[in-house]
Amino acid sequence: MCQLLGMNCNTPTDIVFSFEGFRRRAGLTDSHSDGFGIAFFEGKGVRIFRDNRPGHSSPIADCVKQYNIKSLNVIAHIRKATQGEVNIENTHPFIREIWGENWVFAHNGNLTDLPDMSESFCQPIGSTDSETAFCYMAEQLKNRFRKKPTEQEIFTAIQDITAELADKGTFNFILSNGEWMIAHCSTNLHYLTRQAPFGKARRIDDDGVIDFRDHTKEGDKVTIIATFPLTKDEVWTKMEHGGFVLFKEGDKIAEVIGTPKQLPDDGTLGCAQAA
Template sequence: MCELLGMSANTPTDICFSFSGLMQRGGRTGPHCDGWGVAFYEGGGVRCFHDPQPCHSSAIAQLIESYPIKSENVICHIRQANVGRVGLANTHPFSRELWGQYWTFAHNGQMRTFAPGHGPFQPVGSTDSEAVFCDLLNRLRARFEQRPPLEELMDCVTAVCAEYARQGVCNLLISNGDWLFTLCTSKLAWITRRAPFGPAQLSDVELVVDFQEHTTSDDVVTVIATEPLTSNETWHLYAPGEWRVWQGGEILLQGRLPACEPLVS
């Protein structure tokens, strides 16, 4: 399956270090060679890069690896195609406008028999992931005429995601630029870095960064990934069904999906 990478920070931060590790899994140390994409939020805008080529050898990925685009919310995805052909239209993260904000979405898992409902949001590509994203937005738009309070919104999002989880593996990253929603139904890990900062060693490539040299004592940065990216730090594993909303690198809301039926593993 695919791999996810997300970041939530309390100050604009680049993701070059974590991306350097993830891109190796895009065809070099991992089988995820069917395209990749990344979305950086900058104020009300979102800067997106996509490429259907393997991430580890992509010239665009090499630009992202070396160009420090700073953001407080980032979503990244490397793809191992299961549903939908390899092509630009099928690379995550997908993006749509809802309630005057850009929403971005990336999915790790398979939902081969998923049948989306009708609505104004329609998939452009042929992946089950984009179909799920459009279905979620259609249901939110039908439920709320305008953006609701976050707690009410998340009650709806998690109820809908519980339905998705009963149909297949549904690890998700979603952001509207204000927060980062993360859901684990099978595999997801996170780490929060704050003072005192220290060195970190990537697992997939010989690269060490001492974050103390690049941060202030007030910085808080949380990285979420399908698999831990570093070998000398303690990562925390999500439990199946666990979701968290991150803002400024901190947990804003958290919970478990309603367990009406066992989650598909």
């Protein structure tokens, strides 16, 4: 299946330290080699880089590292294909315009028997379950609200729509409109918030070390969300099955705590089995 990485902060931050560990899982420390993508919000705009080559060796990923883009909201994804060919249109994250905003979505899991979207206003371009689910979400949201509702209404609507898809399979996702970031855990999703006092961290995947004191100022808040923890000496919070978290400016501003993880009916655990 795949792994997810998200970042939500209150000050423009570069994600290179996390991304460099994460992309090693795309062929070196793990087998998520069927393409990668990363989307950086910049205001209401998005810079998105995708490649159908493995993230660890992609020249596009090298380009991302080189330009050191700072952003308040970033979503990245490394793919291990379950449904859909390995090509650009099937590479996460997916983007759609909702209420005049870019919405960026990445999924880990496997969904079956999704609604037919072939005549809807918002149709999938590729052949993944993930993009179809995202189109379903976009269509439902636009049909419920003609104009952008409040954050709380959005958070509630996302929970409702996710519940409609809950029996379709494993559905871990990260979603952002450039202001906030919503994480939903079906099987595996972890997060942590870095804030003062800042310290050092060591990457799990290659022992790379950073001292955040060299890169931060008092008041900075940076939340990282990942399928599995990226560092070995920080405390990651494991989300529960069915949990939702809404982050804004690095803070957790709303939460629905799930229940201890249950095996979905089909017996798969999404990326859990591959890790």
